[in-house]
Amino acid sequence: MTQELKPHYDVVIIGAGLAGLALSTQLLKYAKKTILLVDKWDDPPRPTQKVGESLVQLSGYYFSKILDLEDYLMVNQYLKYNLRFYWQTGTGDDFWEDVSSSSIKSISNIATFQLDRNHIERHMMEKAKKDERFQFLGGVRDIVTNLSETDEPHTIAFNKGQTTCTWVVDCSGRGGVLKKKLGLEKESPIKHGSTWCWVEGLVNYEKFTDHTHTEVLMDRSRQLTGNFPFVNATSHFCGKGRWFWVIPLHGITSLGLVYEHASVDPTEVSSAKKMIDWVCKDWPMFARDLPNRKVVDEGRFISYSHDCKQTISKHRWAMAGESGRFTDPLYSPGSDLIAIYNTLVVDAILTDDKDLLEEKVAMAEQVERAMYEAYVPTYEVSYNALGDQETFTLKYTWELAIYFGFYVMPFINQLFTNRQYMQIFLRRFAIFGPINKSVQQFLGDYFAYKHENGIKGPSEPLNIEFYSIQPLKESETLFYQIGLTLEEAEDQTEKHVERMREFARYIYAHCYAAVLGDKRVLLNAAFVKSLKLKDTKFDPEMMKAHYEQFTQSEDIYDWNLNPFALEPFIGALVENTTAMPV
Template identity: 30%
Template sequence: MRHPVSEADAPRAGDAHRTDVAILGGGLAGLTLALQLRRQHPGLDVTVVERRAHPVREAAHKVGESSVEIGAHYFANILGLRAHLDTEQIRKFGFRFFFSDGSNQVDRCTELGVSQLMPTPSWQIDRGRFENHLGERARELGVRFDDGAVVRGIDLADDASDHAVHVERDGAVHTVACRWVVDASGRAGLLKRKLGLALANDHNANAVWWRVDGFVDPNAWSHDTQWLQRCDPPDRWRSTNHMCGPGYWFWLIPLSSGAHSLGIVCDAEMHPLETMNTHAKAMDWLRSHQPQVAASLDRSEHTLQDFMFLRNFSYGCKQVFSRNRWALTGEAGLFLDPFYSPGSDFIAISNTYICDLIAREQAGRDITHHADLYQQLYFSFYENTLTLYQDQYPLFGDEQVMPVKVIWDYTYYWALLAPLFCGGRLTDLATLGRLRPAFNEARALNLAIQPLLRDWGLANGGGQRPEARLLDQFKIDWFCDMNAALHDDLDTEVFVARIGDNVARMRWLAGEILQQARKAHAAIDDHGLDALLASDAAPPSLAPVWYADAA
């Protein structure tokens, strides 16, 4: 059953019309863009074309259920959806990592996560419930939302005339004339296919995922009172739980509709897709690698809802923004890796650039320079984030090195990209120009740290598993401070100084990591890190212990 609209507003079969912006795809990327455009530019006429009829079922079979700081800020504050998130979705208890490959006693393994909620909120998103709400809000704001409609063709204009989108709905085809066309069609990639924009990357990873009825609670895996009471509240089930091993991780994400989302993500060579591309195979794989989790899922209350797999899920794109009034957003453009849940972040970033380009063009300005520069920035964010995943999956089972990597990767994210977005400076080109040296230094540090971590893990070659311990990120004072500072309202001078302080913290942390790696393996290659650190002293305000190890 479709969402009810008034008879006057309801689109009719064969109903040709003109719109300022036609958005092809009414999923997460397309509907959030429509909301952002209408909230920021109420005079724009916006049409969304979506092939599925609304409302969709809850626990929709899509990746992108775990939000992190940029995406959460975008949903809650830019789009004004905080009330829905607080009442209809699940407040996330951070990321949590168990180094539990092959273990029947997860409570005896190293656990990395927070014991208390971090200051900046994020949520677990039931995509079906969320997209139904987005569709309702879009219609309330005056967006024409044509659900149950299929795009049959796109004619892009070469000049200032309108583009044409040919849409089939209720058995008839009509044409939507539009000033702008934005592809938000996900992996269908309507414009990407039409224009030959597909671009492979070197991150060779696969994924399988499914959903089951009921919540899977990690606390049910133990009767150890001390282990159960490490977290306050004791709600590990609300975390995005990562069960980690060499070459893979397994996710558990709760959905507010009462289902649990589960998935295996793995290096394609270390764990071939053919070993897990059916539910039966995936469960057999789990029984070998995560037997305690498999035993939980074998219980009768966890009925299978659906199952899907993706080969080579990560990819880039040759172009996403054009001065000729078209753009790609979300998975229609590029996709990284779900390990740190960056999908909604990159939707937020691309949508914000698209909104700015549309506003500039509608005001009669030449957008050539901004389209090129925004694309350059967007691709640099993508390429720098890809380094966190590419060739790093062999590390994922190393409970000495991987916690260090997680702290570093978080710090990199909270130091630069997250404050840039949350501070509303993504399109502030003057400030971005001033920050270029800081961004370049941070990039250089990260490009040295990632291979250093990889070499450290390779040199470890496995090793002994420590006794049960919690590496509690909440007890790292400066780490919590960085998270809390994301929503500080700063003037430009203070903001620029803050980013400089953040990069100084990265520099200090890089020195600590190099020191720890050399303690473990004296001859380890520094990958140029010594030269980057040579002239810089550690900031005196930082605590000497950079992660807490509490039994």
């Protein structure tokens, strides 16, 4: 049946994926606008399974609270149990014998979910279709947009007709309809690939063991890790510059290998079968299970990251989701960026005043770019650190604390659209650019040093609680800072900046202590104060000479954190290598 198009819509959205449907849901809830959503497929999502399942706090909050889908999520999707990271300590054949972990044992107070993407997209589509302001048109090809730079509306034409609209938002994912039309493509410095698949049933790696059921239940490591089903986490089985994900969905399990090209040859993992074989060699415990599973679907990108020169314009067009920028799936920022971009796009669509719109759009572009760019060093510079529990624990707790304070706290206080706050925020956030780059380079080099010198992690499984790192634990308290006034939010941001400065100091000091095999390094006030947060290089000889200047100093540094949180690693490095004199 051919559908009648209206002569004009307030908003035309191209692409009915996660971004386009979330934007439709948000607009229907918060703005009285008419929407035409178009997609190249007749009835998306197609039966093929969609990748991009794990939500973290910001996107968890967005889908459950802002889009008000909490009831749906609680009933239809798995509640997620944080992110868990694993390393092999022995042969990697038995989960309860050979595996070290770093994780958070308590469940997040901001609910996060493992999304069956096809299920939630179908739900949002059905819900939107019940609203008379919304119209969906499938099977749309050959889209031609004629973007207006005056008060006149845009025109948009395709195989099934044409119409006009006030705003066009491109959510066509990798189709990149507007990006291509406007020549806004930009290369990303991140060169990583991924092969993934879905297999039937639940891959519960807690069962990959020769231990009896009772032994597993009574394992003393549970004193640290507890009893929540580990498999409900996004589980990361790590190695140098790579990780293998296990994500449970109802009736199927999502599995994927993500890698930097320097660590895994893409041709060796060019299909689900090859990827599973590769993983079973890398992590032998998976050979107990995966070769017997039926693969229900699969996918692959050799290089998935991309940037964009501009994603929103005063001339009433915007992009959201993968049609604009995409960095990396590690820590699942994809849906977070959808949440942030959609929120800024809705705010712009709700702004009629032209001057105000121009100011808002300029700020939105800055925020969108800053949110994206802050992630780049995380993926570009120190991805190798995935290969070592100590280095990665420092990296992740640092990044997660930044995330809780600079992403989650402003988002749950609805401050991303508050320009006054955002101006201060961007200044504060900018302080972190150089510090973050320096920390990431330092940790990447620290890992390379350990790797080149054959320094292995602990020979017995070690379970690290991320919240034993105090700045991260304190950052989590920001989840409860809700309904803040502007002054209160600024105050929290200021405190967070100070917290993170101390955290950077601790990361450097810990690595010095580990390299020099001397815990006193961590208490030496004169030395700790001498560390330059934006410019500390990892070079063992230089580090030794630097510390030697302060060995006579007796003042104790007054930390607000426990400097011995990662004590098991101090000394181990010197015991393990002949490369460094004590």
